[in-house]
Amino acid sequence: MAGRHGPTKRLIQELQDYQHEPNEALVELGPVSDDELMRWTAVMRGGKDTSYEGGLWKLDINIPDNYPHAPPEIKFRTPICHPNVNFKTGEICLDLFKSSWTPMYTIATTLNSVYMLLTTPEPDSPLNVDIAQLYRQGDLVGADALIRYYTETYRWDGR
Amino acid sequence: MSAGSLSVTTRVIRDPQLNDNGVNNQRVNSTLSYENSLSGDIRTLSPGDQSSEDIGGFLYVPDLTGSNAACQNASVAATGVNATTFGGIPSSYDFVAIAPWFSPQCVLAYMAQAQADGALAFIFYLPDNDMFIPPTANDGVWGLGDGGQWKSLDHYPVYAIPGEQGMDAVAALSTYSGKNVSAVPNGAMLSKIYDQNALVRLYVDIGVGDAPTLPSLWNFLLIVLGILLFFVGIVSLAMHWFQRRRRANLQRRIADGEVDLAELGIVKRLTVPREMLDKLPLQVYNSNERLASFALGPENGSRTFITDLDAAQDDLEKKSLEISTLPRRNSDITDLRASTVSLSTLPPTYTTTSANPTTTSLGDAANVSSPHSPSSPITANLSRFAQPTCAICLDDFIPHQTTIRILPCDHIFHPDCVDDFLLQTSSLCPMCKTSILPKGYCPTKITNAMVRRERRLQIVRQARADRRRRQEAAYGSADRALPHPVAGARAWRRERRPEPRVSLPVPSSIRLFRAPRLAAGRRISSAPTPSTLEARRVRTEAMPTTENGAGERDLGGGGGGGGVSLAPIPDASVLDLAAGGLPRSESSFVQAQGRREWARQRALALMGHRGSVGGAGDAETVGGTVTEVEREERRDRPGGLRRAFAAVFPGFR
Known part of the structure; x- marks a missing residue:
């Protein structure tokens, strides 16, 4: 099916699923426009009782032609302070996007994994060295403060 | 041939033109004549192509009059007018030429002349009055502008002697060149x-x-x-041999099914060959009526259906537990299995519907998870029905219409969807990450990185077992106090099923959301308190990553062919494993050691010694196996020097 119709059908299905059952991690999720089904955008919120609480981040999602055999390309558009996210480019370091991808992940579940990553950073393979260093040295209070600062400063305001 | 010694003596020879019978070729008493002997100061410039015989001949200076007049003049100036020439010696004797090393043209002219004269050897000296051994043959002094080619042109050997000796000999040549005996020193x-x-x-x-x-x-x-070089060679050979043996050993164990390729973290990159894929059964989707009603129910929302199904499954599991405890049910089971083996064109309905909720003992619970458990067929069927949609395209299967591909783990997909994936992307089931390839299938070459990986895994597993044993001893009592729905099944849980199952074919949102909060609490907290420690430890233990995966694979592989197996139901923990980049094991493990350990860890981290502490811990992130082997192999790839080193000393780290 995926082979014949391309990802379009599945993406529509996913979109419907999301609309039926919204996601607590996401404020919104959908294609950028009706013509462009291969480029989605999402707004993620920070988890309650975490350093990211109250944050809002816009994410760009680029879907490859061979989706779902290949993972979507997800980047933070709003700067986020996290050991595994590049502050400038928004690139996310998560093995789900590389080796661990399987076609049964949807855009929504993938974003859930990113949401999970927010609270379970892996400072040993950092893309943001500053915050990773705080984690590595065990300065959790410092890390928390820094994250809260950035979360406050760069909250996505809906443009 | 290199010369070791050179001695110049004086001999008296008879002029063959004057046909008398005097003494001939007789050595003149050294007290009355010139004699000079050199040893060790001779440099062989060109060995010529002579054998290792001693050379003897009358000394002369080649005459360049015919070939190079300018050089002849220079030659005469250096050697004296009276120096013995070719004509000064009767031609029936052997000759050895001697000359100063002038300009390259003159030297070449000399040598050509000596060749023409049939000299046995050529002795050169540098006209610098030096008394030391001349420079080596490779020295620039001896260059003739042809890159040393002259050495191969001449058939006689060429030697060099110290300048002083050479000039001395040439001076003597001038005195011993006269036509008769009386002309030489001591002539009278x-x-x-x-x-x-x-x-x-x-x-x-x-x-x-x-x-x-x-x-x-x-x-x-x-x-x-x-x-x-010899020792390096020996060591290299030994290491190669050793590595080779290890590779062979690993290959054998893979073939025997002792080691799973998936554990080595390379199975992800394997793909399924076409002919193997074609062997996987294709079948028309043929759902059980009762379960189909779930799938095509009025709700049609897959989530609600799944929770229903989940309940049904739990229900069933209780039944199966019961079955395994009650031997009288065995006949039913056998029937069931038979029908499953015949690939259920008429799928079995649940004949074992009598549900007497029973309390199960620990032993029974363990029975269920064993691959030979009689309850296998039921679970297998269930999991097949539990999948009303293709996880790849998210389309529902239409009963009696859709053709499905059944993977050995009993997950079903549209052939169109899954075939491409298996052929091109991966050999793992997209749902449960069980390998499609049969046990012992080893298409790739076993690399040293894989051997290392396997050994490290062994060490980690060993360390983990030790640690667990220690912890068990330390926390045993607290562990027992944990509440659990089935009190007796705790041991079983720890061994096989890490979490209460959330048997959704898609990652459960509940499960996904629970983790971060837990983790968040852990992260931000300061030093762990004993009570949170408990919770964490249990949590960690409940998610043994590798063993858990291996256990599931064992079950799946047991009866893969006929579908008679306890199918690995897609399990949230497996998915968790998939998203293995999320840190869990290291920090929680380390922190589980208690406050003191935590403090030590932090102190070390501040000092920047984290790596040395976490030696075993680093390798524990089994979730990232693929990347690790890849990284290791990548490390082997670049860098010519390092690569060469790795080639000579395989396995040297």
Whole structure:
């Protein structure tokens, strides 16, 4: 099916699923426009009782032609302070996007994994060295403060 | 041939033109004549192509009049007008030429002339009045502008002697060139002994072969180098042999099914060959009526259906537990299995519907998870029905219409969807990450990185087992106090099923959301308190990553062919494993050691020694196996020097 119709059908299905059952991690999720089904955008919120609480981040999602055999390309558009996210480019370091991808992940579940990553950073393979260093040295209070600062400063305001 | 010694003596020869019977080729008493002997100061410039015989001949200076007049003038200036020439010696004798090393043209002219004269050897000297051994043959002094080619042109050997000796000999040549005996030094005395018309000439003996055998510095270095190379070779050979044996060993164990390729973290990159894929059963989707009603129910929302199904499954599991405890049910089970083996064109309905909720003992619970459990067929069927949609395209299967591909783990997909994936992307089931490839299938070459990986996994597993044993001893009592729905099944849980199952074919949102909060609490908290420690430890234990995966695979592989198996139901923990980049094991493990350990860890981290502490811990992130082996192999790839080193000393880290 995926082979014949391309990802379009599945993406529509996913979109419907999301609309039926919204996601607590996401404020919104959908294609950028009706013509462009291969480029989605999402707004993620920070988890309650975490350093990211109250944050809002816009994410760009680029879907490859061979989706779902290949993972979507997800980047933070709003700067986020996290050991595994590049502050400038928004690139996310998560093995789900590389080796661990399987076609049964949807855009929504993938974003859930990113949401999970927010609270379970892996400072040993950092893309943001500053915050990773705080984690590595065990300065959790410092890390928390820094994250809260950035979360406050760069909250996505809906443009 | 290198010359070891050179001695110049004086000999008296008879002029063959004057046909008398005087003494011939006789050595003149050294007290009355010139004699000079050199040993060790001779440099062999070109060995010529002579054998290792000593060379002897009358010395002369080649005459360049015919070939190069300018050089002849220079030659005469250096050697004197009277120096013995070719014509000065009867041609029936042997000759050895001697000349100063001038400009390259003159030297070449000399050598050409000597060749023409049939000289046995050529002795050169640098006209600098030097008394030391001339430079080595490779020295620039001896360059003739042709890159040393002259050495191969001449058939006679070429030697060099110290300039002082050479000039001395040439000076003597001038004195011993006269037509009769009386013209030479001590001529008056000699003419009494020898015939007046005899010729007195200088004769040179070049001792070949007995060169000083003391190895020069270069020889010494070469010998040392040779020994070094020899040892390097031996060590390299040994290491190669050792690695080869390990590889063979691993290959054998993979073939025996002892080791799973998936554990080595390379199975992800394997793909399924076409012919193997074609062997996987294709079937028309043929759902059980009752379960189909779930799938095509009025709600049609897959989530609600799944929770229903989940309940049904839990229900069933209780039944199966019961079955395994009650031997009288066995006949039913056998029937069931038979029908499943025949690939259920008429799928079995649940004949074992009598549900007497029973309390199960620990032993029974363990029974369920064993691959030979009689409850297998039921679970297998269930999991097949539990999948009303294709996880790849999210389309529902239409009963009696859709063709489905059944993977060995009993997950079903549209052939169109899953075939491409298996052929091109991966050999793992997209749902449960069980390998499609049969046990022991080993298409790739076993690399050293894989051997290392396997060994490290073994060590980690060993360490983990030890740690668990220790913890068990320390926390045993607290562990027992944990609440659990099935009190007796705790051991079973720990062994097989880490979490209460959330058997959704898609990752459960509940499960996904629970983790971060837990983790968040852990992260931000300061030093762990004993109570949170407990919770964490249990949590960690409940998610043994590798063992858990292996256990599931075992179950799946047990009866893969006929579908008679306890199918690995897609399990949230497996998905968790998939998203293995999320840190869990290291920090929680380390922190589980208690407050003191935590403090130590932090102190070390501040000092920047984290790596040395987490030696075993680093390798524990089994979730990232693929990347690790890849990284390791990548590390082997670049860098010519490092690569060469790795080739010579495989396995050296």
